Structures are given as C-alpha cells and as structure tokens.
Amino acid sequence: MSVSATRFSVSTSLNRWFGQHLSLAIGAGMLAFFIIMAIAAPLIAPYDPVVQMADARLQPPSLSHPFGTDNFGRDILSRVIWGTRIDLQIAFIGVVFPFIIGTMLGTIAGFFGGLVDTVFMRIVDIILAFPFLVLMLSIIAILGPGLTSFYIAMALVGWVSYARLVRAQILVLKNSDYAVAAVSLGFSRMRIMFRHLLPNAIAGSLVFVMSDAVLVLLNGAAISYLGLGVQPPAAEWGIMVAEGQPFVTTAWWITFFPGLSIVFLAFAFSLLGDALGDLLGVHE
C-alpha cells in the first residue's frame, strides 16, 4: 500500500504542492526578485546611484526617471535598486548571527540545566529588561556609527529570543524516550545535543527567523534614519526615506519608492515564514 502511495506522477504532485503552499510560492518569488535585483544592480540600474545631476533636481516620476529624482538630482530608481544590496545584507547578517548564537546558547542552557541555565537565562532577562532600540542605540553609540556596529549590536541583543525558543523545546525533548535511548547507547553529549535534540527543536526558530528578518530590516532602516547606520551618500532604503523627509509634502516620490520596497521585502519574508511554519508542522 505504501509503495503505491509514493508513486504519484511528479507533475500532479508538484501542482498540488504549490496549490497548498501558495504563500511559499509568492514569498519565494518575491525574495528571488529582490536577490536578482541586488546581483544585477550594475546592469539594470539606469544611472549611477551617487552621481548628482544639478540640472535634474526634485523631478517627479517621468520616462527618463521612472521613480523621479531627489534633491541632489540622483535617480531614485537606481538608488532603490542599489539599495537592495545593502538591505538584503542587513536582513541576512542581522538575523544569522543572533540565530546561531541564540540557538547554541539556548541548546546548552536547556540541555545542561542547573547553574548554566540559570546564568544564561538571567542574562536574557537583563537584556530583555531594556527597550530593544535603546540598547541598540547605546551599543552603536559606543562602537561608533556604521553598518559593522549595527551588526555587532544586533548579534549582542537579538539572540535572546532564539535562546528562549530553543531552550523551551530542548527542555521538553531531552526527556523524550529517544533522548534517553541515545544516552543509554553511549552517545556523547555533543552528539545528543546537536544531532538528536537540536534538529527536532529548531523548527520554531526557523520560522521565527523569517519574521525576525522583517524586524531587523525595519530596525536597520530606523538606525540609518537616525544617522547611525549606513552613511550617506550610500543608497539604502532607510536612509533614503530619512533624506526625503523634508520634501514629503512637495516631492512624495523620494520617500514613497524606498518605503514601498521595505514593505515588499518585509512581506516576502512574512509569507516565507508562514509557509515554512506549515512545512515544518509548527502550527499543528
């Protein structure tokens, strides 16, 4: 019976699979679009993103400048395309390090328990006791403005949510029969932690990665807006919104298009997180 059940024709099962995972298809498609845009930026951007054209300032969207120009006469479309590179990088690096650190510490805290657990979880409590942005800003203020400082601050602050998620899972799983079986078969602690417990505990965090990417993206934009992240004249969506702010009433396109890009990228991550949750069975 099981043999016949696995012999679906490939095309119908693929169709059905995508039908059931519409959000996965759309999310992945949107993210792929942004990635291609980032890679192909030099090819598809019509102008240099930082070159100022004094004779073409504050022009509304037109055929030669589809997204218009800003107050220095820079082409918004080109800046949005080039900005994809930086913003994707922010979302990626800003999530990966907290994810790795948090998962590791959460696993160790949950698995060993006792003093190790107490120490790690009190650190988590301390970090959570401060408002997120205030903590970020003070760390960046100490390290000096710039993207590197932003990444370091993210890594120092962002890991706590992952640590909590993973720890809770590990606490449950370490009492499961297969964990006991692994101990009784003489597997090393490392092996039990990282091969047997972690893969079963990580589904929730993987889903959270996607929603966290949205938050990090918005944080990056906020930090740049405050002048502590990406430095002008580099093209980044958050900083573009900041620069366009004085002209919101007169030249809406300066803030509108980068803002829209942030929304779309965030939307793509949300859809992916949702689909990933379904695939990994987190919502059940």
Added chain:
Amino acid sequence: MTAPLLSIRDLVVNFHGQGAPRTLIDHVSVDLAEGEILGLVGESGSGKSLLCRAVMGLLPSRRLMIDGGLVALWGRDLVKASPADMLAVRGREIGMIFQNPTSHLDPVMKIGDQIAEGIRFHQGASAREAREAAVEILRQVGFPDPARQYDNYPHEFSGGMRQRAMIAAALSCRPKILIADEPTTALDVTIQAQILELLLDLRERLGLSVILITHDLGIVAQTCDRIAVMRDGKLVEQGPKRQVLRAPKHDYTRMLIGSHPSLPAGNIAKPCNVGPAVRQKERPLLEIDDLHVRFDTGGSLFRPGRKTVSAVKGVSLQVMPGDAIGIVGESGSGKSTLARAILGLVPLSSGHIAFDGVDIAQQPRKALAKLRRETAMVFQDPLNALNPRLTVGETLGEVLKIHGTPVAEIPGRINELLDLVHLGREFAGRKPRSMSGGQCQRVGIARALAVNPRLIIADECVAALDVTIQKQIVDLFAELKARMNLTLLFIAHDLAIVRNLCERVLVMYHGEIVEEGLSADIFARPQRPYTAALIDAVPDIDPDKKLLAPKTDVEPAAA
C-alpha cells in the same frame, strides 16, 4: 430474544479525500439487545471506535461520511436524525466513555459539576436537584464519600476513580445504552478488574445495554454476552461469546484467540538447562544490593521544606548471564525507575549496582562505559523512542558507528539487524512516522541489538501494541534470547506475557520487591496476597474462570 434495542444495518462510512473515497466501515450489521453486553473486538485501525462514533453521530472529520445503511434506535433511524435530535440522543439515550479519562474530564471543573451539568441540560433539573442526583450517581459508581468528593477536581483522583467519574457522567441521564471505548486499557490490571466488575454490576442494577470496545479478548470473555470481531472495517464474525471463543469460524478470530497471552501455555519458559550447581560458580552479570532511589520534590529557593519520594526502596537482585527475568507491578511501583537506575540513567541514593563485577557508584567511569557498550533498553512508546528526523538506517548506522563498527561494514550490519527483527531491508530508508507501532518497536529492538548487548532491559515494550503484535514481539524476544544468549529484564504490568517469556519473576509494590521466584511457582502458588490479587485480576480468555477483583483497598480514595 426480544427485539433489538439498537440495530445497525449495512452501515457504510467512507473517507472522502482526494481521489476515490476510501471505505472505512464496510457494510457492518450488528444488533444490541436490551440488557446485553456486546464485545466489539479488533486491532487498532479495524474501525471499531469509528463504528461507535458513527452511531453517536460524532464522526471525527468532515471528510468522513455515512454513505449507506441505517442505525435504528427503537425503530428510529439515527443516520437521518437532525443534529438537534442527536443532541437529545447523546447522553439521554446513549452514553459514552473513553480510554483516557484524564483527557476527557475538564481539569478545572469539579467532578460533581461535570456530572450535574448533563442532568441539568437533559432533564432541566434545578441546581440543587442536579447536585443530589449527581451525588447519588457518584455513590452508585463506587465513590466512598460522594457528598464530599463532589467538590474535588479530576487531578485529585487516581486513574481508576477518574474512570469511575467518567462512567458516572455518562450515566447521569440514565441512558439505555453505554458505549465504552477501551475503558480499561490505560489502567492497571487490578483497577481494570474493579471497573469491569462495576460495569457488570451497573448492567444488573440499571438494565443497561453496553457496547464494550476492546482489543483484549480476556475482557470480552469475562464480561460480554456476545462478541463481534472487526477487521479492516468489516465484521468478520459475530455470535454468542462461548460459541465464538470455543469454535471460531474465521481465521482472524482464531489468530486473535491464539495470540491471547493468558492461554495456559504448554511452553511456559523453563528454567535454564544449566543446573543450579553449575550456576553457583558463575559470576552474576548484574548484582544489585539494597538499592535506594529517591527524588526531591517540592521546596524552592524561598521555601526550603524539601521532601523526598522514594521510588525504589531497598531492592536486591542477582541476574545470571542468560536469565530472563520479569518485573511486574502496578504503575508507580518503581519498576521503570529500577530499570533506569540499572542503566545508570538515574542517580542512586544508596546501595550498590554492579554490572559484570564493576560497581557503578565506585567506578562510575568504567562502569558507565561498560554499561553503554554491553546493555541496551527497549522503550514503551515505540514511536517516541525513535528520533523522528532520522531514517531507520541512519538510526542504526549511528549506533554502529559510535560502537566502532568500520564504516565499510555498516550497511551490511544494518541489513543483518533488520533481518534479525524480521523487517524488510527496504525499511532502512523509512522514517518512523511512516511505520506502524509494531514496526517501530522492531526498529527499537534492532537498535538495542546494534550494540551487541549482553543485557537488554525492556520497559513495558509491548504495552502500547495490539494483542497480535504483542505476541509477535514477545516471540521475537524469545527467539533472540535463545539465538544470541541474551540476558533479559522484562518489565511489564501484564503478567501473562511475563509468564510466557521469563523463567523468573519479581513482583514490585511501592518500590520494594514483595515476591520473587520461578514464574511457574509464583503463578501457581503466589505467597503474598498482593501477588495473588494481581494474578486473579488478569481477565482470562476462558469465560468459566471468573474474574476476581481485589477486595482489598488497593486503590486509595481521593484526599
């Protein structure tokens, strides 16, 4: 015979998923006469629970539909009844109790209120009347102090008392029919006997008709009037109890009867051929001396009042190589804790455990290394004991690798192990979720064998399986033991299984060994009343051997 109270005719239930509908109940016809107990027997997946849910109009999914047949209750067709009519039928005319009382009682509602609720809904009684009626029902199902216990919550009762409360709730509106879905599977044998006796007693007093769903033919033999055997959604055989048990017509019924463990087996495990004189010189493989295991409970940083609970109190035991020893006892008797202590998975509080001459407490490193290499454990819940993300091949291969099998030999060894437990070699590529409970348990045994153990501890390893599968697994153990000269510690609450497999038996009660000896002796002449109660409580497949519920107060009432 009077006209049947409930009559099921050609009932068909289909699953409408993608593709063609799958038939889960296939033209089943059964009658239930007034005052009769009908035993519905079959393995998991045979559709016996689904049949009863269809009768109640409680199909668990919208994709399941009754596509034919009728269910007549007093001549009224329940299949065509409106949902509003069914509300009146459920509870007032048909009551239902389930396998797991813990999950079917509301944990934040007083026991009595849960019973009174039905009375108020169905009979429109006032709060005071309902309370009085509920107290009376609690008394009927055997609550010693119903007026006070009315105000207790489910967690304050033991499993047996919770099942009594479930029965009380089901009976609250004086239904004519009670459907009991595996009502005793989650309970210890002694409690099971009490609940079955209660059902028989209620039938006498209230004139109930009962449909008893079970996989245990012993229960059927002891309680039912008629038997219906189901398999794969079809009714393969039905008839009066004695007739079916004595002269089964269908092969499947014969197999079910054949695999029932309480059969007075001629092949009761015989003591090892080696005479006692020879065995004296042998060194015991496992030696336990006055073992205590205590757990801390309660108390916190701010409330130092620490309490300890003794799970194992002064157990001493010697296991010779090649022995098969059964450990029996009710839940909470410390059997599992003892097993885990032997494997070094639970710290000892005092006493000694020596495995092959190495003391766990004195030489922990050496002893643990030795234990990990030479012992293995088989668990109760076969699905939960396997890592869901690894294939069978990966699970086995990992154990082999850790225990130093050269990489080149691993695939061959995996095949050997699968052969040993009678699984096809293609199982190496499958994941636990796509396998049945019996298949998972075979993998669990293969994993235990992968370390080439001298001692295997099986902790209730067949309790979660169907009777026919149980028999297969027990046979497998017997075969492996003979073939590989294994030493076996077999923990179970089912005495019949232990009797067929083990030559020696230990009976545990509240963390102590209360009786110990050769299986044949203990089962024939139990010395302690507790052991005798355990043995008498096992429902025998011979309907003339009466079930004896222990009269002693084995089950403490709620606080």
